[in-house]
Amino acid sequence: xxxxxxxxxxxxxxxxxxxxxxxxxxxxxxxxxxxxxxxxxxxxxxxxxxxxxxxxxxxxxxxxxxxxxxxxxxxxxxxxxxxxxxxxxxxxxxxxxxxxxxxxxxxxxxxxxxxxxxxxxxxxxxxxxxxxxxxxxxxxxxxxxxxxxxxxxxxxxxxxxxxxxxxxxxxxxxxxxxxxxxxxxxxxxxxxxxxxxxxxxxxxxxxxxxxxxxxxxxxxxxxxxxxxxxxxxxxxxxxxxxxxxxxxxxxxxxxxxxxxxxxxxxxxxxxxxxxxxxxxxxxxxxxxxxxxxxxxxxxxxxxxxxxxxxxxxxxxxxxxxxxxxxxxxxxxxxxxxxxxxxxxxxxxxxxxx
Amino acid sequence: xxxxxxxxxxxxxxxxxxxxxxxxxxxxxxxxxxxxxxxxxxxxxxxxxxxxxxxxxxxxxxxxxxxxxxxxxxxxxxxxxxxxxxxxxxxxxxxxxxxxxxxxxxxxxxxxxxxxxxxxxxxxxxxxxxxxxxxxxxxxxxxxxxxxxxxxxxxxxxxxxxxxxxxxxxxxxxxxxxxxxxxxxxxxxxxxxxxxxxxxxxxxxxxxxxxxxxxxxxxxxxxxxxxxxxxxxxxxxxxxxxxxxxxxxxxxxxxxxxxxxxxxxxxxxxxxxxxxxxxxxxxxxxxxxxxxxxxxxxxxxxxxxxxxxxxxxxxxxxxxxxxxxxxxxxxxxxxxxxxxxxxxxxxxxxxxx
Numbered sequence: 001x002x003x004x005x006x007x008x009x010x011x012x013x014x015x016x017x018x019x020x021x022x023x024x025x026x027x028x029x030x031x032x033x034x035x036x037x038x039x040x041x042x043x044x045x046x047x048x049x050x051x052x053x054x055x056x057x058x059x060x061x062x063x064x065x066x067x068x069x070x071x072x073x074x075x076x077x078x079x080x081x082x083x084x085x086x087x088x089x090x091x092x093x094x095x096x097x098x099x100x101x102x103x104x105x106x107x108x109x110x111x112x113x114x115x116x117x118x119x120x121x122x123x124x125x126x127x128x129x130x131x132x133x134x135x136x137x138x139x140x141x142x143x144x145x146x147x148x149x150x151x152x153x154x155x156x157x158x159x160x161x162x163x164x165x166x167x168x169x170x171x172x173x174x175x176x177x178x179x180x181x182x183x184x185x186x187x188x189x190x191x192x193x194x195x196x197x198x199x200x201x202x203x204x205x206x207x208x209x210x211x212x213x214x215x216x217x218x219x220x221x222x223x224x225x226x227x228x229x230x231x232x233x234x235x236x237x238x239x240x241x242x243x244x245x246x247x248x249x250x251x252x253x254x255x256x257x258x259x260x261x262x263x264x265x266x267x268x269x270x271x272x273x274x275x276x277x278x279x280x281x282x283x284x285x286x287x288x289x290x291x292x293x294x295x296x297x298x299x300x301x302x303x304x305x306x307x308x309x310x311x312x313x314x315x316x317x318x319x320x321x322x323x324x325x326x327x328x329x330x331x332x333x334x335x336x337x338x339x340x341x342x343x344x345x346x347x348x349x350x351x352x353x
Numbered sequence: 354x355x356x357x358x359x360x361x362x363x364x365x366x367x368x369x370x371x372x373x374x375x376x377x378x379x380x381x382x383x384x385x386x387x388x389x390x391x392x393x394x395x396x397x398x399x400x401x402x403x404x405x406x407x408x409x410x411x412x413x414x415x416x417x418x419x420x421x422x423x424x425x426x427x428x429x430x431x432x433x434x435x436x437x438x439x440x441x442x443x444x445x446x447x448x449x450x451x452x453x454x455x456x457x458x459x460x461x462x463x464x465x466x467x468x469x470x471x472x473x474x475x476x477x478x479x480x481x482x483x484x485x486x487x488x489x490x491x492x493x494x495x496x497x498x499x500x501x502x503x504x505x506x507x508x509x510x511x512x513x514x515x516x517x518x519x520x521x522x523x524x525x526x527x528x529x530x531x532x533x534x535x536x537x538x539x540x541x542x543x544x545x546x547x548x549x550x551x552x553x554x555x556x557x558x559x560x561x562x563x564x565x566x567x568x569x570x571x572x573x574x575x576x577x578x579x580x581x582x583x584x585x586x587x588x589x590x591x592x593x594x595x596x597x598x599x600x601x602x603x604x605x606x607x608x609x610x611x612x613x614x615x616x617x618x619x620x621x622x623x624x625x626x627x628x629x630x631x632x633x634x635x636x637x638x639x640x641x642x643x644x645x646x647x648x649x650x651x652x653x654x655x656x657x658x659x660x661x662x663x664x665x666x667x668x669x670x671x672x673x674x675x676x677x678x679x680x681x682x683x684x685x686x687x688x689x690x691x692x693x694x695x696x697x698x699x700x701x702x703x704x705x706x
Contacts, residue, residue: 265635265689265693266636268635269634269635269636272633272634272635273630273633273634276630276632276633276634277630280625280626280629281622281626281629282618282621282622282625282626283618283622336618343622
């Protein structure tokens with residue numbers, strides 16, 4: 001820990017390890033459950049007093065659960081330095097909305113950062129489970145366990161017919177949403193992404209770039225989630241998303257094979273040039289870096305480069321970002337310095353392999 | 354020698370060694386003397402019979418000079434494979450005009466490829482001396498020695514008042530032209546090249562890109578020569594060009610210091626990115642390569658990279674070109690293969706350092 005940094009400021013979240021089922025395509029899986037407490041206004045309309053009462057109730061619930069809660073820490077967001085709040089965003093543990101929101105908010109984290117619970121984001125509780133690779137079932141189990149823990153102490157707002165009540169009606173029912181972060185350089189490079197996105201849309205999936213919009217998303221990283229599904233059970237949603245993910249994995253792998261069996265020098269050239277730039281540049285902005293890292297990851301998946309180089313992808317995609325970079329280096333940096341330090345950090349990290 | 358390649362197909366010309374006075378800026382010096390034989394029509398208007406008679410006379414002259422001519426070989430151009438004729442162009446030993454011309458032409462070369470004599474180019478004889486670095490005086494001395502050797506056996510066309518008679522009146526007088534090939538990345542990167550070119554023009558110098566025209570010349574390489582100078586002596590022309598070259602060297606060195614004392618990361622980044630691409634790319638066209646090699650040479654001159662890496666510049670700028678590359682590799686290659694083999698050749702050559 002450096003100059004008052006939060007405990008999570010420089011740790012690796014479990015999903016950043018880079019290893020999991022089908023992790024050549026699926027970087028991470030997320031399950032989130034939206035829950036609200038009976039008798040309190042929903043966060044979008046709550047006053048400060050209500051917000052504080054919610055955080056206090058959650059805090060009491062956690063401390064009264066005994067040994068089961070030992071692995072978890074609750075942080076009121078205002079007690080976390082601004083920069084560390086952004087580290088949480090960069091690690092995908094909280095939404096930008098939670099950090100930007102003016103109000104009394106909080107987060108519960110477990111030690112390996114698999115479970116994170118946002119307090120007073122759009123709902124009183126957003127329980128999230130984030131695992132590396134394609135792990136929808138395990139992620140749902142772990143999210144459910146956290147849900148049970150909280151439910152045993154907190155009065156959830158639950159309706160006989162509508163299920164869990166939520167601030168936005170689109171989340172009614174299970175209050176659950178599943179998503180996978182997928183790396184699709186093959187589909188992007190072979191020009192299939194645009195039509196694929198509209199196809200996915202038609203079968204009820206929501207696709208967005210993790211960094212940037214549409215099929216031009218930086219780093220060829222996309223978040224695929226199921227659309228609102230009042231009336232579906234948790235397992236139906238999970239099964240549906242599994243099927244979608246497997247379809248995508250198949251197509252992405254075929255696209256990569258097509259790249260290799262097409263102009264092999266073309267793809268090798270792109271991969272090696274990216275690696276050459278990442279291991280030599282003296283300054284680099286994050287938008288260029290994510291694109292080059294994506295190519296290196298692809299090269300690693302295709303056995304053009306050593307696999308260990310590609311394993312650094314999830315870690316580097318987080319740590320090279322603005323807040324995390326400063327926490328990793330333990331210094332405050334202006335924009336120009338950040339580009340220099342980012343280049344140096346990536347260079348050393350890749351050359352260590 | 355590979356599959357019938359000419360002896361000079363894979364050798365290094367002396368100027369390609371990369372070492373000479375002020376060779377951080379001046380890659381090479383060239384002196385050329387235009388000479389014609391009395392009693393023969395000038396090449397632009399000569400018929401085939403005359404051309405053949407000229408080549409025959411020169412051949413007889415060379416073989417009758419005894420030991421002094423031992424170091425020289427005369428090649429009728431039609432006896433040289435097309436690809437090797439282009440190797441001569443790429444090594445700057447003959448003009449493209451000589452190779453493209455339909456007629457009876459020839460070349461005399463010495464062993465270290467310092468002296469080359471084009472036969473039946475625009476004049477019956479074009480004696481050239483090419484040395485690494487800024488070496489006008491030595492180059493003139495060596496060209497003069499070759500001139501004396503030929504003059505002792507051949508009847509030169511000489512006029513009391515106009516001096517050496519030449520096909521183009523602009524060469525009358527000494528028939529001499531001097532030029533230096535200069536590497537000016539500092540002046541180009543600091544945006545001074547355009548105004549400098551017009552300034553040089555005003556003081557009687559001719560500036561052209563070695564690869565491509567104007568201030569956008571590829572590889573930041575320029576050829577500076579004196580303009581036509583009937584009435585000037587050889588030593589006046591040499592002194593004039595020396596002064597020009599020294600002025601340019603001074604300005605280029607100041608520009609490089611300005612780059613280093615400005616945004617140092619900016620210049621280091623450019624240099625290292627170029628090096629990273631050259632040592633990693635799997636295919637590369639010659640236009641990209643010359644630009645990147647120029648940055649690596651600059652980085653070497655500025656001690657950002659090892660000096661030995663920069664020393665390879667003159668050699669690589671020749672050997673990566675179409676004909677030389679095929680001779681060095683000993684294979685005929687189509688355009689796509691050339692880009693792949695060029696990348697591989699440069700990569701290995703730079704990594705050997």
